[in-house]
Amino acid sequence: MRFSRSTAAAFAAAALPVAFAQTFTDCNPTEKSCPSDAGLNAASFSADFTKGSSANTSFSAAAYSTINYGPLGMEFTISQEKQAPTIQTDFYFLFGRVDVKMRASPGQGIISSIVLQSDDLDEIDWEFVGGDTAQVQSNFFGKGNTTLYNRVQYIKVGTPQDTFHTYSLDWNADRLQYIIDGTVVRTLSANDPLTNYGSNYPQTPMRLKLGSWCGGCSGSPEGTVEWAGGKTTFEGAPFNMYVASVNIQNNNPASSYTYGDLSGTWKSIKIDGSSGSGSSSQSSSSVSSAATSSITVAPIVNTDVVASTTILGSSYSMNSASISAQNTFTTHATVNSTVPHTSTKSGSGSVASPTGNAAAGAPVALTGASLLGMAVGLFML
Numbered sequence: 001m002r003f004s005r006s007t008a009a010a011f012a013a014a015a016l017p018v019a020f021a022q023t024f025t026d027c028n029p030t031e032k033s034c035p036s037d038a039g040l041n042a043a044s045f046s047a048d049f050t051k052g053s054s055a056n057t058s059f060s061a062a063a064y065s066t067i068n069y070g071p072l073g074m075e076f077t078i079s080q081e082k083q084a085p086t087i088q089t090d091f092y093f094l095f096g097r098v099d100v101k102m103r104a105s106p107g108q109g110i111i112s113s114i115v116l117q118s119d120d121l122d123e124i125d126w127e128f129v130g131g132d133t134a135q136v137q138s139n140f141f142g143k144g145n146t147t148l149y150n151r152v153q154y155i156k157v158g159t160p161q162d163t164f165h166t167y168s169l170d171w172n173a174d175r176l177q178y179i180i181d182g183t184v185v186r187t188l189s190a191n192d193p194l195t196n197y198g199s200n201y202p203q204t205p206m207r208l209k210l211g212s213w214c215g216g217c218s219g220s221p222e223g224t225v226e227w228a229g230g231k232t233t234f235e236g237a238p239f240n241m242y243v244a245s246v247n248i249q250n251n252n253p254a255s256s257y258t259y260g261d262l263s264g265t266w267k268s269i270k271i272d273g274s275s276g277s278g279s280s281s282q283s284s285s286s287v288s289s290a291a292t293s294s295i296t297v298a299p300i301v302n303t304d305v306v307a308s309t310t311i312l313g314s315s316y317s318m319n320s321a322s323i324s325a326q327n328t329f330t331t332h333a334t335v336n337s338t339v340p341h342t343s344t345k346s347g348s349g350s351v352a353s354p355t356g357n358a359a360a361g362a363p364v365a366l367t368g369a370s371l372l373g374m375a376v377g378l379f380m381l
Helices: 007-013 222-227 323-327
Strands: 044-048 059-061 067-070 073-078 086-089 096-103 110-117 123-129 135-141 153-156 165-171 175-180 183-189 207-214 239-250 256-259 269-272
Touching (some): 073 207, 110 165, 153 175, 153 183
Antiparallel strands (some): 067 073, 086 207, 110 123, 123 135, 135 153, 165 175, 175 183, 256 269
């Protein structure tokens, strides 16, 4: 997500809490030619994190992230400031469905996130505030456009910090559905006024990013602290977000995706080595915009994924204290130790605390952040 210097006046005029993108990309393909994105060369992908670190071979972890595993799955732990445990897929996919079975982190000021993000700053979000036990925030951004702040919708969900729910995104060229436990709770049309009638509709190859961060910690803008529910005191820490499983359906399997021009439209995306062919040459096949299952998904079988190495570049930062951590990824999350133990639903179980300082003193990439104290920010993974 990113800030624009011109947003100060918009924030000052806003009477209600707002949300803004802070996506980051090293190479924006709407501005210049960029390397192709490594694709998911299969129609489906699944990972069961309750089985341990062996499930994450197609994910990479942000620097300074310590990811542990227990009977509840992958554990994203925050026990002190400047921690922002985060993972992302090594591959991109284009249209399809993502199902994440997870339990959000408790803790005042602690944010849990599910994010789809592309190189040209398209973004789709689920956001959980640690102190909000009754709802989740759904949001989206297109091409980094932050001229409007009314995209967020608040969705009721029962005790997200105590109960596992499956949060899904069913996404194609015509519409985006937000789904909780198999029930569609929000539908966004590609031609909705909120998308600027399609020009800001998320429509380019995405990565899945999962993580938690501290919006109530020192260094966060006042508006962010307010949006996150107040300052974080770490009473009751560690605060744990759990991800039990991830399922992905990919409508356009490919070894890679290439932006054919600077338009940032789905029709410009070239499908390279599609249908598991393994070919690196550009395919003449067109992008499929067909809808996936809108309510339920059949069990997804593990498949081999061509993208097995970390693709550096596009990444996202969640606050000024963790920009370096969010934008520096290691080769696979398996570098983190597996620590089997019993975890409690309150996050008070015995969890090995992440180590390292996530970029204390790192250059702050949030331009104009000092002007945004009135804002309530959605800071993404």
